Amino acid sequence: PEAITVQELAQRMAEKGADLVKELFNLGMMVTVNQTIDQDTAELLVEQFGHNIQRVSEADVDIDTTEDVDPEESLKARPPVVTIMGHVDHGKTSLLDALRGTDVTRGEAGGITQHIGAYQITTKDKQKITFLDTPGHEAFTEMRARGANVTDIVILVVAADDGLMPQTIEAINHTKAAGVPMIVAINKCDKPEAKPQKIRERLLEHEIVVEAMSGDVQDVEVSAKTKQGLDKLLEAINLQAELLELKANPDRDAEATVIEAKLDKGKGPLATVLVTRGTLRRGDIFVVGTESGRVRALHDDKGKQIKEAGPSMPVEVLGLGGVPNAGDQLSVVENEQRAREVSAYRTEKANEKRTTMAPASFENMFSALK
Numbered sequence: 001p002e003a004i005t006v007q008e009l010a011q012r013m014a015e016k017g018a019d020l021v022k023e024l025f026n027l028g029m030m031v032t033v034n035q036t037i038d039q040d041t042a043e044l045l046v047e048q049f050g051h052n053i054q055r056v057s058e059a060d061v062d063i064d065t066t067e068d069v070d071p072e073e074s075l076k077a078r079p080p081v082v083t084i085m086g087h088v089d090h091g092k093t094s095l096l097d098a099l100r101g102t103d104v105t106r107g108e109a110g111g112i113t114q115h116i117g118a119y120q121i122t123t124k125d126k127q128k129i130t131f132l133d134t135p136g137h138e139a140f141t142e143m144r145a146r147g148a149n150v151t152d153i154v155i156l157v158v159a160a161d162d163g164l165m166p167q168t169i170e171a172i173n174h175t176k177a178a179g180v181p182m183i184v185a186i187n188k189c190d191k192p193e194a195k196p197q198k199i200r201e202r203l204l205e206h207e208i209v210v211e212a213m214s215g216d217v218q219d220v221e222v223s224a225k226t227k228q229g230l231d232k233l234l235e236a237i238n239l240q241a242e243l244l245e246l247k248a249n250p251d252r253d254a255e256a257t258v259i260e261a262k263l264d265k266g267k268g269p270l271a272t273v274l275v276t277r278g279t280l281r282r283g284d285i286f287v288v289g290t291e292s293g294r295v296r297a298l299h300d301d302k303g304k305q306i307k308e309a310g311p312s313m314p315v316e317v318l319g320l321g322g323v324p325n326a327g328d329q330l331s332v333v334e335n336e337q338r339a340r341e342v343s344a345y346r347t348e349k350a351n352e353k354r355t356t357m358a359p360a361s362f363e364n365m366f367s368a369l370k
């Protein structure tokens with residue numbers, strides 16, 4: 001049978017822990033608020049306090065997304081989510097900028113500055129691709145550590161005039177560990193001193209055999225500066241995406257992953273999320289990490305107000321109760337009551353975890369000081 005601490009039970013009944021302890025004393029039990037009692041005793045207490053007994057398993061309290069699999073026939077193709085990794089100064093930012101410039105929906109005006117940490121483009125052949133702009137490998141590994149595997153494809157940028165550097169190798173290892181397919185973009189090929197073939201050879205040492213070396217990892221020579229090879233890179237992404245058969249059910253309550261979040265002085269807590277399934281709409285009630293909220297507004301990557309966002313779309317959400325963490329899951333729920341329940345449950349769990357983890361982090365603190 002399940003056990004519960006007196007304190008936890010008191011919280012669930014919205015009663016004082018001390019009152020429960022007193023009642024238990026009357027029942028002949030000497031316990032403190034931090035001690036656990038068995039289910040029968042808990043039920044007896046609940047009755048004594050005139051509450052209804054509601055046996056709830058954890059799955060009924062939190063949102064269990066693993067149980068909730070979308071039927072095959074509900075799945076529709078979704079755009080790939082791409083992360084660009086590579087050594088510093090090899091051209092990640094320049095390449096992201098250049099790729100954003102290929103968006104056919106961007107209009108002639110140009111100069112539309114990016115609004116959030118991710119963007120989506122539409123290619124000439126009407127394919128959509130989402131790029132995550134979270135710089136560096138830390139975001140990638142941190143998100144993975146939190147169980148948020150949002151990246152479908154990694155583009156490894158290597159400068160043809162430089163070679164494989166420490167962060168290139170780090171990126172290779174992260175990508176392998178994540179089991180995500182890779183496309184190698186050999187950048188700066190406009191430079192006279194560029195030696196793309198040398199890069200391909202060096203990649204062999206890390207068991208990356210590119211197509212030009214008769215392997216199966218796509219490699220594309222590009223220049224973020226002259227825009228040479230960008231179309232080929234987009235084609236390579238679309239080809240890889242086709243192989244992956246990326247699909248999601250757009251016709252359900254939305255789930256999304258937080259890419260970044262912050263507190264805005266004027267707008268309050270803001271989160272950029274990537275919709276993983278379903279469609280997120282204005283007015284939706286949701287839970288995200290330990291926070292809850294209601295979608296007050298949605299902004300796309302160009303800062304434009306939109307009414308809804310489907311799978312693989314990055315979107316900025318307004319209307320959060322607090323600032324969530326990168327990697328947190330956002331889930332739309334049926335009503336506010338449910339949202340409050342889940343966020344209270346998660347807050348409680350998070351506090352428990354913090355208490356039990358405290359000694360370990362203390363140790364870490366001291367060893368860090370040595």
Ligand code: GDP
Nearest residue numbers: 087088089090091092093094187188223224225
């Ligand atoms: P990041 O640190 O990987 O984001 O690299 P950046 O995009 O900031 O680029 C580093 C430097 O390389 C900048 O001075 C860019 O102008 C330059 N750069 C980036 N891509 C190219 C390219 O394709 N050709 C040339 N010649 N320079 C480039």
Ligand code: MG
Nearest residue numbers: 092093094135
């Ligand atoms: Mg950069």
